[in-house]
Amino acid sequence: MEGIKYLSILILAILMSSSSYALTMERADFGYAKPGDKIVKNILVGADIRDNTYLMDVEGDIADWVSVSPKEIFVEAYHSGTITLVLDVPLDVEGGRYNGLIVASGLKSISSGEGDAGTGYLLQIKSLAKVYVTQNESHLSIPKEKIEALSILELDADPLEAEKGEEVRIDVRVINSGTEDTSGSVFIDVEKEGEAVETLSTDLARLGVAEEKTVSFYLDTSDIGDGYFEIYASAKVTGSGDAPKRYGPVDLFVSGKEYLSGYNIGLISLILLLILILILLYIKRETIKGYVKRKKNYDVKAEIERLTEQEKRLRKAIAEITKKVGTGDELLDYIKNNLKKGHSTDAIEEKLIKHGVSKNKINQAFKRILDDLK
Structure with a gap:
């Protein structure tokens, strides 16, 4: 069937003169239908010796009932294109025959062969479309x-x-x-x-x-x-x-x-992420090093302050002890113990003076020790 339609288009093209062009289109006979029916029909649009693009439209009684797809169709020379018509019969329509026209209008102007090449006419063809709407089932006796x-x-x-x-x-x-x-x-x-x-x-x-x-x-x-x-x-x-x-x-x-497919983009993103992580790790490492350095300096200072405070407390404790040593038998016992250890009297005296014991008390203590030895 397709071969016959193609052959008819070719024969029609051969019969046309060199300055004229032809467009063919099948009729759209939807047959019998009831209100509310939907019917789909395909028809061929054929061109002869020139490519063209055609706009499709519907006129007549069924203009609002028929939708055309595609609305715009390109047909090569010596070829045909297929358009699909969908007929929706309204529910409130009365019975009878309804007619229409399927219209194909070329977008390219066709040269008339006279004057400038830009002059010419638009190619258009109209094909009959019809449908019989029945209000009863009588049409069912006609085989479909x-x-x-x-x-x-x-x-x-x-x-x-x-x-x-x-x-x-x-x-x-x-x-x-x-x-x-x-x-x-x-x-x-x-x-x-x-x-x-x-x-x-x-x-x-x-x-x-x-x-x-x-x-x-x-x-x-x-x-x-x-x-x-x-x-x-x-x-x-x-x-x-x-x-x-x-x-x-x-x-x-x-x-x-x-x-760059999604996979490749993913790999590149992963590499960039790893580079970013390395940069962040480097920054963090340098930050920690600086912090440690500052922390060390802080600890040294704190240690000095701590040691200084300990020294003050130690000095205070020594002073308190010295006060106690400077009274009564405690001073005598201190001198006796140092003498037993082999310290000279001058060394003992110098040490006691350094700790705040008066020279007079030291002399009195030495005198008492000598008196005890007699």
């Missing part, structure tokens, strides 16, 4: 085709310019565009100059009719090299033998500069 289909609504990558080794997140928005609940797989193809360099895939859980889901992939750019790449997305129903339609591309640029 059961279709299992998945369509890509949106493809996005972040960042679009990455450094080598940087992880790129790829988001794909998928919709069940068939008439039955279905499941399948989503694929990501990364290509460089038409050659496949990486393929990613994931299974998709069952989706209800018109149900959407965003699937995320993570592309590691470490092994794909550098340069410009194209990212395509596709979705395939489980068990389907048909090749899935590709959506895209989204352009990705990978530079040759090595990316």
